Amino acid sequence: MSTAIRFDTKPSLIPKLRDAAFREEVWPEFVSRYGSLVYDWCIRWGAPAEEAEDIVQQTLLSVFLHIDAFERQGPGAFRAWMRQIARNVWLRIVEKTLRQRRMMREIAESSTESRTLRSGLAREELLRKFDEVACEEVRSLTFERVRQRVSPNTWEAFYLCDHERIPGKIVAERLGISLKAVHLAAIRVRRMLAEELLRIEA
Numbered sequence: 001m002s003t004a005i006r007f008d009t010k011p012s013l014i015p016k017l018r019d020a021a022f023r024e025e026v027w028p029e030f031v032s033r034y035g036s037l038v039y040d041w042c043i044r045w046g047a048p049a050e051e052a053e054d055i056v057q058q059t060l061l062s063v064f065l066h067i068d069a070f071e072r073q074g075p076g077a078f079r080a081w082m083r084q085i086a087r088n089v090w091l092r093i094v095e096k097t098l099r100q101r102r103m104m105r106e107i108a109e110s111s112t113e114s115r116t117l118r119s120g121l122a123r124e125e126l127l128r129k130f131d132e133v134a135c136e137e138v139r140s141l142t143f144e145r146v147r148q149r150v151s152p153n154t155w156e157a158f159y160l161c162d163h164e165r166i167p168g169k170i171v172a173e174r175l176g177i178s179l180k181a182v183h184l185a186a187i188r189v190r191r192m193l194a195e196e197l198l199r200i201e202a
Contacts, residue, residue, distance in 0.1 A: 014078060017067045031060055038086050047090055055093065059086040080152045091144070146192045157182045158189035
């Protein structure tokens with residue numbers, strides 16, 4: 001799937017998607033217009049190409065089934081709504097993959113660790129692994145809670161700056177906001193993450 005280019009939401013598509021009489025008629029145009037955009041988001045978020053294709057399919061299907069839930073809020077609202085759906089789909093896939101990997105790792109490790117669990121060194125290593133898993137789960141929970149409390153643009157500005165290490169000027173151009181807004185968004189999310197982490201740990 002080709003990388004999405006910048007474009008504006010086509011207003012006439014939204015009411016037709018809501019109307020059951022026109023939905024199937026405009027669906028191919030919708031997929032052609034927005035499929036590559038969703039794919040581009042997935043790649044920017046770090047999803048592998050195979051997962052990105054799956055996320056696109058699930059996202060477009062969710063939009064098709066839940067288009068009546070969309071409420072127009074101004075320019076960019078539809079893309080923001082669809083991006084939130086895509087992000088949620090991606091998070092579910094990541095969580096499922098992590099659970100599967102953890103389960104397979106535990107099965108593989110149980111056969112060898114069961115023979116050495118009596119040793120103090122083995123106990124310490126096992127506890128360390130449990131701590132690592134717990135820390136990752138706390139981190140994921142913290143990120144998810146804060147992400148739900150801020151706008152998609154605010155979260156993406158923080159994520160691109162702090163995790164993808166993209167310069168603020170490029171992030172500002174990509175999101176269509178000022179450089180100052182990018183810095184303020186990153187600072188705000190960092191503060192909220194710290195506060196949320198304290199609440200979870202407490």
